[in-house]
Amino acid sequence: MAMSRSSTALAQPHLADVTLTRDDMAFIAKLVYEQAGIVIREHKEAMTRGRLARRVKALGLNSVAEYCAFLKTPQAAGEIPELINAVTTNHTSFFRERHHFDHLRKDVLPRLVQERSARRGRIRIWCSAASSGEEPYSIAAVSRDVLGSRSDVDFKILATDIDTDILMKAEAAIYSADQFDRLPPDVKPLLKLEAHSGRGEARISEDLRRMIAFKRLNLIERWPMSGPFDIIFCRNVFIYFDTQTKASILDRFVTLLAPGGFLYLGHSESLPQPHPQLRLIGRTIYERLP
Ligand SMILES: C[S@@+](CC[C@H](N)C(=O)[O-])C[C@H]1O[C@@H](n2cnc3c(N)ncnc32)[C@H](O)[C@@H]1O
Missing domain, CATH: 3.40.50.150 (Vaccinia Virus protein VP39)
Incomplete structure (x- = not known):
């Protein structure tokens, strides 16, 4: 059975724009450095984009650009710990470096x-x-x-x-x-x-x-x-x-x-x-x- 136009539209997943501009990357790197001391280097751009995309999705936003704009507002204070959670690298294991x-x-x-x-x-x-x-x-x-x-x-x-x-x-x-x-x-x-x-x-x-x-x-x-x-x-x-x-x-x-x-x-x-x-x-x- 053919789907109606409206049900097809409903089935579309929410696709956010995950483009990360140089300015937004610089803004995120500065914020993360000030808040956690973590230095995000330029070559980590793809990884950073992926991690920010998780927050964009969680907040129901449309793009990384929108997320960065939100972080610049006073309402974003509660989002900072979530941003830090998203950008940390947690790799570890039992008895690592034995x-x-x-x-x-x-x-x-x-x-x-x-x-x-x-x-x-x-x-x-x-x-x-x-x-x-x-x-x-x-x-x-x-x-x-x-x-x-x-x-x-x-x-x-x-x-x-x-x-x-x-x-x-x-x-x-x-x-x-x-x-x-x-x-x-x-x-x-x-x-x-x-x-x-x-x-x-x-x-x-x-x-x-x-x-x-x-x-x-x-x-x-x-x-x-x-x-x-x-x-x-x-x-x-x-x-x-x-x-x-x-x-x-x-x-x-x-x-x-x-x-x-x-x-x-x-x-x-x-x-x-x-x-x-x-x-x-x-x-x-x-x-x-x-
Ligand atoms: C790669 S893991 C290392 C885990 C473990 N120490 C090991 O060697 O297996 C780094 C951890 O440092 C934490 N971290 C990063 N910046 C931090 C900060 N400013 N204060 C406290 N913890 C931080 C991260 O959340 C992450 O869990």
Whole structure:
């Protein structure tokens, strides 16, 4: 049966114009830099266009140009966090850059646990670009392995990220089973997976979930915590920042790190310049000097 003209029109999907002009690209790059410190380079134009298109669609707008015009209005204040969520790159995985977790498990935590348990002390770890949770759950997994069932240490992990959508995923702790299937057999059991009702999914055990507090935190804004932290993970986010932003964040990390504490950066990252209070002791592992 032939369709009438009107029903054909109704069946048309809403096709937005995703053209991104140079001016709009420059406007978005400036806004994202001011709000999140993220530098969007010119060659990332296609990726940026795709990410903005998601917001254009969500808001029912007709074009990226309309979206940029909207962002310039006072009514757009509530849209800024959504824009930031859309432009962040959240790529991560369990036990990514594995040797950091081996270092933590073998060289750092046993000594720290022994020292702190003797005086019923605290151990604090900050995972500062936690993304969808794979990194903080890997930290919790090796920590539980070292801590066992002891209750004489007050142990907590703070996991933060700027992206509120990804933090919800992190808190839910539900992942596709094939993410776990790819893990080396010696670390997979440490995540103590629970069966989950979703098909092909598994959930991180409640025991590990309870070790972590997830919070939104923008690394370029004021931080509410006073520290000290024994360990700070800041991996694969410095790559999005310029030298000035990295240097300022690094100074603040040093202030919050306990003497003898450790800072882990991503494998492709380095300090913007040598820091007088940080000593490189392994691949992208820095120790805070007294
Ligand atoms: C590529 S992921 C890295 C995840 C994890 N650290 C890892 O190495 O697997 C980068 C994360 O940094 C976050 N991010 C980007 N800018 C940020 C900022 N200004 N403050 C806090 N987090 C930020 C992003 O939302 C994203 O989840």
